Amino acid sequence: MTLFDIIFTGSKQALEAAKAAVDSAIEKKGSDAKVAFPETAYSLPTIYAATGKKIGNLGELRDVLSIVESLIVPEQNLEKALNAGLATALSAEIIEACKYAVEEKPYSEPCAGFISDAVIRSLGVPLVTGDIPGVAVVIGEAPSVEEAAKIIKNYQNKGLLVCLVGKIIDQAIEGKVKVGLELRVVPLGYDVTSVIHVVTVAIRAALIFGAVPPGNLEELLKYTRERVPAFVNALGPLSELVVSAGAGAIALGFPVITDQDVQEVPHFLITQKDYDKIVPTSLEARGIKIKITEVPIPVGFAAAFEGERVRKED
């Protein structure tokens, strides 16, 4: 299967899952039931930023499915592949929104789930000014608890914000990584779709700090590409769904570094099988340069975490 076909397949799977989630939520709650993430003024941020539409109830959410569907055009070119990746991101948001529509509190310790506007406002400034030098999104499962802890702590030591999705969360805890927002290690959730909660951080940064008008997808992607220094580490076996979510990350300008054999894409999709090199590979791929000498992990936010983002060739 070509790389693009894997992406299209994953995007279709995500769409099917989103459809099923909406159907089951409507069955349980009815199409008038309210849909919202907690403590945000940006409705469902991905959908809002991409389409300009605020979603109020499950019926409206169902209408978004056709937009997602229209983004999946299985033609063999990058444009269509990236669109399919965005479709997966939208599907993920739909699925996550359904969780919040059906359950009172879908996420519990240690998982954060949706991240509130207030947190973004506090994170956003150091993020866009470079005080937090980058955002590492680690998805999947490392080969061992030790490797997982080593990678996460390495990012943590460098002052990056680390978001965890999947089994890596348990590995982190087992590996005695202290987690929590103030420690800049945030377990999001165990389902792949919970990765959308870090995506919406980037998207709300664009809406809040970049004043990107909702519905202007092109400007949104430009902002995230240029201003949000995020990247993805996809560890362990990759499903089609994860690959298509990766295409979504690439559409936002975030490179994906994996320990798996994939067809590499220059700059954007890189295989690194040496776990000791995952961190430097990722930082270089995103053009993140750490200025200061490393210091042991501090408690809370430390001003010592000064980072600078520069392009590789500078």
Added chain:
Amino acid sequence: MENCGCITCDAATKELYEKAKNEGIETVWDRARAMQPQCGFGEMGLCCTNCGMGPCRIVKVSKDGPQAGICGATEDTIVARNFARSVAAGAAAHSDHGRDIALALYHVDDKARIKDEEKLFKLADEWGITVEGKDTVQVAKEVAEKALGEFGKVFGNLLFLKRAPEKRIKLWEETGVASEAIDKEIVRVLHSTHMGCDADYRNIIRQAIRAAMTDGWGGSMIGTELSDILFGTPMPKKVEANLGVLKKEYVNIVVHGHEPTLSEAIVVAARDPELVELAKKQGAEGINVAGMCCTGNEIAMRHGIPMAGNFFQQELAIMTGAVEAMIVDVQCIMPSLATITKCYHTKLITTSPKAKIPGATHIEFDEQKSFEIAKRIVKEAVMNFKNRKGEVHIPDEKSEGRIGYSLEAIIKTLDRVTNTHAHPSGTVKPLVDAIKSGVLRGAVAIVGCNNHKQPHDSCHVTLAKELLKRDILVVTTGCGAHACVKAGLMSDDARKYCGKGLATVCELLDIPPVLHMGSCVDISRILVLLSEVAKYIGGDISDLPVAAAAPEWMSEKAQAIGLYAVASGVYVLLGVAPAVTGSENVATYLTKDIESVFGGRFEIESDPVKAAEKIAAHIENKRKRLGI
């Protein structure tokens, strides 16, 4: 694309063509019109003049006319022979060019004249020349000797064939086209196409391939490699193009032709303070050198010298009234220049004993005394500034582009997207990954000339744009390169013509979507690039999602190029049919059956939009077969 009736899509050309019409000056288009209708026998390749019993012609339209030549040669034989002779002539032109460069290298007596020592030593190594204890000049001499040996050595195959992927080399050996010495193969075509020799069209074409191979993998490659050693390997740089690069207040010198030995010397001489001072004394602000056709490509690639125009603009350059001297050497120089220069003050200066034109001033160039002679020539131009007569009319048309993409430059550029912790540097891996992942669908070389049978430049440019939007990277050389740079396709702005994949690649690599790889002999750079990519994926050139196109070709050189590309495994699209249509067998062989032998074939398509569709289909087909 319906021909809109325009002779060109280039504004400067249109403007000066109108001027020519108003002033009653005859240009290539007028002569082409006067030639209509062109002879059908010649057009189909059915006319033979190879012996004193002829001329003979085969009549296809009725059964009553002759169906064989007086000697009994069939249409297949006659067509194949004519084609083979054209190919041999093209290969001879390129190869003789290569020989001159090799001679120039042989005569180097000062290390300072070697501009790329690294490349010299690399080539010495490739050719098994020991370098220990030898100085650069000595190594240069030995490399040059080895190169010169390629033209007439008694035993052994062309050395550069070894650069191809293993599978290709084996195929060439099996099919009997692994060429030996350059001159020998060309002579053999002339021999076997003599009356009463080879009558088997497939065998004639096989020999034509052997001759063509001595061009791409012989003379042209020697020309390119040794030119880089002598004058420097091109690296990316900005350049201005089109007739608007001529400057009213300056002494304008146009160098036209092919061999960089002459043009390089002119570039240096034109910077000589003494001559610049002299120009100022004549009332000019300075000396402005601009290049035309392939010699223009050579000095543009290496020094950023402005590109005045391509093949069909050579007469028009003179009509600006601003050209003090047009300095020419060999190949693609219209003899009509002598007539046109008579209407202006422009001096036509021929320099090669191989190409004299009645009515021109001949100052013979000698590599040994290159600077001296170049100075003399430039002085002629400077002293001619005062003789300008009438209005100067320089079209206000020029574009800017980035050029200089030698193979070395491309690989260096590719390193920009390698991750130092994850990837090796200095390889074609990023290009291969971009293609394998589908971000780029493939790559196409647009090469070749101008031809009145196609609207000037328009086919080059339309084809390029059609490919760009399909995420197909374009590389170009020769007059196609001139067309593309003039149309702005080598600027960053050209990303707007690209599909998302190609645009992204251009942005990451900081390159234009159309890469200028040099002159016609520099197509050898493309062969090496293809070989490197094929070796990297462990396959053959014929496996790659690539193609070549010569939408406006005209010269015999272009036919040789086309044939060596096909024999190297490349699908080659021609915008003008070669004179082979008189024989169904030959035409079918070249456009179909030959693919089962070499993996490459010719395709004839004059409409550039349809051409792009065919090329894209070919590329997708190759992708499918590779499973990518």
